[in-house]
Amino acid sequence: MEQTLSYVLVTPYTVAKSRTGGVIARLLSRVDLELVGAQMLAPDEAFATEYATHLRGQTDPANPQAGELLARYAEQNLGPSGGRRHRTLFLLFRGENPCRKLSDICGALYPRNLSVESMTGETIRDTYADLIFDHEDPSKVTYFEPAVLTPRTQQWADMNLRIFAKRLPLEPNIVQNMVYPHPQKIERTLVIIKPDNWKYASSKPGTIIDMFSRTGLRIVGIKLHRMSVSEALDFYGPVKDVLKRKLAPAFGHKAKEMLESEFKFSLSSATEKAITESFGCEYAEDQFEQIIEFMSGVRPKQCPLEELHQPGTVKCMIMVYEGENALKKIRDVLGPTDPLQAPGGTVRREFGSNIMVNTAHASDSVESAQREMGIVRIEENPCGAIIKSYLSMLGN
Template identity: 50%
Template sequence: MSEELAYAIITPYSLHKSRTGGIIARLISRSGVELVAARMFAPSAELVSEYAQQVVSPDDPQEKRIQELIRDYVVRNIGPEPKSQRRRRVMMLLFKGEDAVRKLRAVIGNFSPHRRGGETIRDTYGDLIIDENDNVHYFEPAVLAAPTPAEARTKLLLWAKYSDTDGGVLENVIQYGPGEVPERTLVLLKPDNFKFPSGRPGNMIDFFSRTGLFIVGIKVHRMSVAQAMEFYAPVRETLRNAVKERVAVRAKAALERELDIKIPEVEQRQLGEMLGPLYAESQFDNIVRFMSGSSPRECDPSKLTEPGTEKCIALIYEGVNAVAKIRSVLGPTDPSKAPPGSIRREFGANIMVNAAHASDSPENARREMRIVDVGENLFRRTVEEFYGVA
């Protein structure tokens, strides 16, 4: 069976109610297909109008009445707010794999007023309330998805067409009160979360949701060696200064044990000065390899800027005191010292394999967002390359 592209659009209400993490956790862990791209959208009236026209389909297994409810929902709830014309946020997730459309749709589920429980995403996060007279009182689909590969192609090409004008790192989509000054900060869900399909990435997003911040950018990113070297350059300098004493102590102990000699304090410091930088470079190489799949020494110079083999998810959060709020939930670098309930305590293994990165200042956030380039339109590139559309 050939590979397919499939998509899931997380609705504005699901984003607003912080259901994003739970939805992503199920999509990644239960579908058996790979998340290959993601992009935030603030759909225009034009995109919404074209998309709504494609919703009702004879090929959709859902009854026509439900399809019409989804179409009407798209018209009313996906486009700009009627009064303020402020754009609403949606999150587009792109998956790839064999039989991807059917597998993703099975996890998302179909609507029925008779379904109970939480087997599918729509069972848990969607709502369809019908009274005794068969009138619909409330409808929330939670996630939108295509029913067939052909319709996935049509709709993905439509969203790709608008992905530069309506998508990327969103601006002016959140309303703030008087005197509130928002910040933006970068979060990276690190490669250790993608060794096998699991709910970890979504679960961490769920943890971050308790900050009350808003996701305005998302990207599935494969960091190049050059990007990793630039991104972690401040760590490189810190390592060079921080490890000298520790290396000196370890080197002294090893030499005294091996050679049965006593090393004076002056020579111990000299060992640190000599071996510390070497050890720091080795540790820096390990960080770059962990994030990109290759160390600077292993990588062919001509391939330094090529996307790496390791995957992460980059997220931009926006809100008041965003940097401090995210880092509070994340926890300190060393998971063993992180408080219970923090992300690194729950998901981290050691100082390097510690689940996620978050910017430590607004200035560093701007620097890191520039390096990772969350606004890069990999969604459109992936869609058009897959379908052979230039």
Template identity: 40%
Template sequence: DNVIEELRRVVGHITKISMGETIRGTYGDYIEKKGRIAYFEPAVLTGSDEEGIEQELKIWAKYSKTDGGILEKIISYPPEVKLEKTLVLIKPDSFQELSSKVGNIIDRFSQTGLFIIGAKVIHMGVREAEEFYAPIKERLAEKMKGKLLKEIRSSLQGSLDFKLPQGIEEGIAEELKSYKTEHEFNKIIKFMTGIDPREVLDEEEKEEVREKCLALVYQGENAIMKIRKVLGETNPEEAAPGTVRKDFGLDIIKNGAHASDSSLSAEREMRIIQIEKDDIPEIVERHYGRIN
């Protein structure tokens, strides 16, 4: 409700820029000399009414295929720079209530000096999330065995009046690790999609979406290493102070953001979420009818 009015309030007036109270007040410039505009930098463009917004969105949709997409060849780099691209996903919990969390996370990544060359709101279905996180499932198995072993020893300690033969606890952990792995993996999928994969009964439900993420493509020298350094360890409790996961994460699943761990992973993940697919014309036509 009142989305246009609220955006205009947050963005601020196009000329009467107040200091720091709005986006334009912080990042914009409007300079007059002798009664004429000498310099104008609005920082943000936003529509002022429903009719104007419809016209602007239709213009975006009309030119999105030719002028949009991943902006790989826009920024000039020295010839000796070995460029990398990496993918960041800002996770669903950042969008579940009104807050500045998403912007603060992006600000933290901006410390790397890398350029954002692509941005897209994505909605993962169960099938897509399972493919995206498949490599993690493979790594979870061994981690789960160690975790299970601790839980089994803790549970059995003092509950039996006899000593277990050597290797029994390890055997139980080995038997149960596949079930524990599946359980933990399903928690990740449910968090990313809003759907419990155990309750999906048919293939159509695997395409259903309930949550959203913000996908960002960063480009620059050593992009993967720089982003992961700012991101921090998977477990927020183990992450270094000042990292995204330390400051914005809650646990190993709700840990603020995901980032690719290699160039191959980045390519694979961007393909799965179809980062280069142009959805703008379809979305605009769905709301406003034909573009032309």
């Protein structure tokens, strides 16, 4: 069966209530689809109106009220209100029959009242959505929050994706829609959910985002990224000398002890120094190569020069968090580099394996955050290009 694209739009209310992680955890762990794109956007009125027009024409015979209900929601909630745009998260999936699979996990829009006892929490909407009818007039909806929006058919998906193909490239990848009372206290920090979280279908990426939500910070930028070898070398370049300073002497000392134990004679400090400067430095270099391979999927020494700048073979999710004291808040929830030394309840303690495979990265200073955002080109997002390529294959 052919692979096609579909999407889930996480609504402004769901994003604002920091339910994003829970939604992503459900989607990633319960559908056999590949998440190929993510973008935080803040639609203007024209965007919301165009999208609502499409929704209004996409009527489900089994639930004829749904199209109009969703269209009104989009008109009233996706666009700006009070002079301010609202964050909405766009998630792009690829696979076989993605519309049915995403619709099943997102859940139905019920046209009738359900008792509390009959709700199960099985789908995303069971857990996060609300549909309340007037007690006196059961046909009148008094409150509606769908939590997520997703097309039920491939025809609708392809129609709606044309809107996103046109609009997403025009949207900045960092949303600036908030006026803070103390802007001088606001920081932005970069977070990377590393490749070890994407090897198989798992709720881990969503759960990690959910853990970071306890900081009260706002996600203002997000994208999926395949780090090139060149980017990884730049990103982790400052670590190289640190590894040599820490690992080479430790290697030399350990090697001296092992040789003395094995051959029953003492080695001089000069010999230990020679081991450190030769084998120790090679060991530190190998550890650095392993970091680059972990983040890009390719060892630098095995990468042809013409492929240094090509996207890597493994993916990660890059996010920008914003708010007061953002760097410290994120790093407190993340935990120290070594998961074994991390306090309980931190991201690395919960999901990290060792110093390298430690599940996530977070900037350690404002300067580092700015440098790292530049390396991964945080202002760019490939979602629009992915959709355009897909639509061109369809002849659209």
